[in-house]
Amino acid sequence: MSAPVEVPDLVARTLDLSRRRGFITSTRHETGRLLATLAASREGTLAELGTGCGVGSAWLHSGAPKEARIVTAELDPELAKDVQEIFASAENVTVLAGDWSALEQYAPFSLLFVDVRDVMADMDVLAGLLAPGGIAVLDDFVPSSFWPPIVDGQVDTVREQWLTDERFVAVEMLIDPDASLIIATRR
Template structure:
């Protein structure tokens, strides 16, 4: 059985923007469907660190519960403006120009999609942004079937830190044979 090929219209528009801007990577459909599913279970403020062309935020908005909102920050001001235009008819999504720290004022988050490599490496930083019971989703892992987790012949210390930090209950979840995410709930 193959995965559904249809994507929500807003996700399709974000993917089009991504192609026009020359981005060769965007949130995978498998991860996007997981984001939409998790967003449907959350209230309060959801966030994406690392907007890019808005694909992750579009997936979040396709499942977001009524009354919840999504905030996202993009470092490139021109790209942030293009993504703001993309979401102009989606009042639950706010895109700002700036690095991840531009979103600190919106914390704590009930769901945080972390798509910024440097932030993903800092469990402390993410923990400070999360509400208790909030879920962090960390993208772009290659599945590891060993402990400690190995990537490219070395211990993957980032993954190991997330899976063992006492402030989170965390699990690595395969979203495709070649891709996994870490789901970490703040306790």
Template structure:
């Protein structure tokens, strides 16, 4: 693993943070970060493990911005720009070539309104939404009902989105913002 990721994992263990980015997801983020030309944003910094994967993949000169609600965790991960606050603060510095929605803006819970990719992304920019289990049916279901958050992103009119299974129990959605017609 890249040294920056190893340091972030050590910080997460020291602070008792158990929800860090898994290596399967991290490698995907690292690859996607390499395609960003100017800016990358992430919600839900945690202790900076996902952010470390993004930083190891990003080209020199690409701006990385992350937002974390918990001030202590934000300070732990502060090797790059980490804003303290709710996820929507990333809009202050939009647009981005890549946005990773991990700590808000996904719409998985009622009080979390989904992010607007047209506002956050450059045309051709990508959004990543993780922490799904691989879908076994169409339409995808969660707890016996249609998986509305997943369907929101898979059918979003501003995006072309695909589900990528990363492990037996882990899938990620990656969407590319359509170009204006």
């Protein structure tokens, strides 16, 4: 049996940009491989909210069918420019300079990777961005063995909402002992 494929070239290039820019919280390889796997099953438009250095988008690109479109928006115009340069040869990837709302014009999405905690709380907007059957992947949760989920002595209301909202079928997945994410499919 062979080992998993090495990190794809675009992922390596975005990780290098992350290192140079001092970002230490880029998308984990485990999350990235999950994004690539889910992207392989999707058609239409995929999106990332919270581009950063483009690591999540690079993972999406590594798994997505060639005819799928990937859009992502980065608030910092200089960082967006650096990420645009990395993706210049990827014809199906569009990197926008602007806040996440710049992506609304490309909706509905068949897969939406959300890496901005403040935006996760606005379920109505995010639900409206997803096509029926669309999948949202929400990153950067701290595992909790309690219900309702407790983090730093407080109920994690964002996680609680995503796991109980009737518009979605959702599950929390442990990615590492200190990290989890939520996968939610729009009914």
